[in-house]
Amino acid sequence: MSTRREVVRQALTESSGFRSAQDLYADLRAEGSKIGLTTVYRALQALSNSGEVDVLRTDAGEAVYRACATEEHHHHLVCRSCSTAVEVEEPAVEKWAAEVGAEHGFTGITHTVEIFGICTGCRAAAG
Amino acid sequence: MSTRREVVRQALTESSGFRSAQDLYADLRAEGSKIGLTTVYRALQALSNSGEVDVLRTDAGEAVYRACATEEHHHHLVCRSCSTAVEVEEPAVEKWAAEVGAEHGFTGITHTVEIFGICTGCRAAAG
């Protein structure tokens, strides 16, 4: 009975970048859906829980989500202007993080790496 | 007239890791200070504003602060348990981020890199 979850998943998949729960809710309402904010949050939780979407936090404290092409570990290059995201991979970084952790005696190493910039499209649009 | 800001700065400096505004507030009150939560927030804002402390967001959406030894760009290796943080530096990562951005035509590249793990002390304490 997860039609709503499918709707959220699809809305996210159709987006080219990271979207916040509030954004998605606004999008869905705008296109006529009668979905509730609560359901968007719950769908997003379920989706991120099952690893189907990536989550990260903006500086403003908002959680933003993205449906990723791969379920493997990767990072993102995100446009600060339009939030379009490119998935990037770099084994060297993973390795570096693991090594730094080990060097200092830390175990259970995890890491977050995100790159931000302005994409060509937005750069052109902005002049 | 920024004695309160000094107090906050010092509390942060004495901490070995990232602390949230609420944490610092609790600490200060615990040691007898009559400071208000508002002031802690304002002090933290001012401090991060002038680049004297680093800020980042936890997965829980809390903003955490740390007084760093250097004002130069660096990253942190943070203990998930006690939040002790070690400052780490790695030119290769900076370079990689810049290259990835350039490759995709992005400009104004910035990045966030944080490594998390469990430090030796906490590992021992936890068994």
Place this chain on the structure above:
DNA sequence: CTATATGCAAAAAGTTTGCATCTCC
């Protein structure tokens, strides 16, 4: 019918703002 999904309203949690007061100069 039973279990899950959904949505509204209220509750939380963290952070910011309004406003009156206090302090330093």
Place this chain on the structure above:
DNA sequence: GGAGATGCAAACTTTTTGCATATAG
């Protein structure tokens, strides 16, 4: 007296929870 600092309470924002209803099987 004037400018900035401070604190309390209220406002805000984002996210979660309670609860009654609707829907699937």
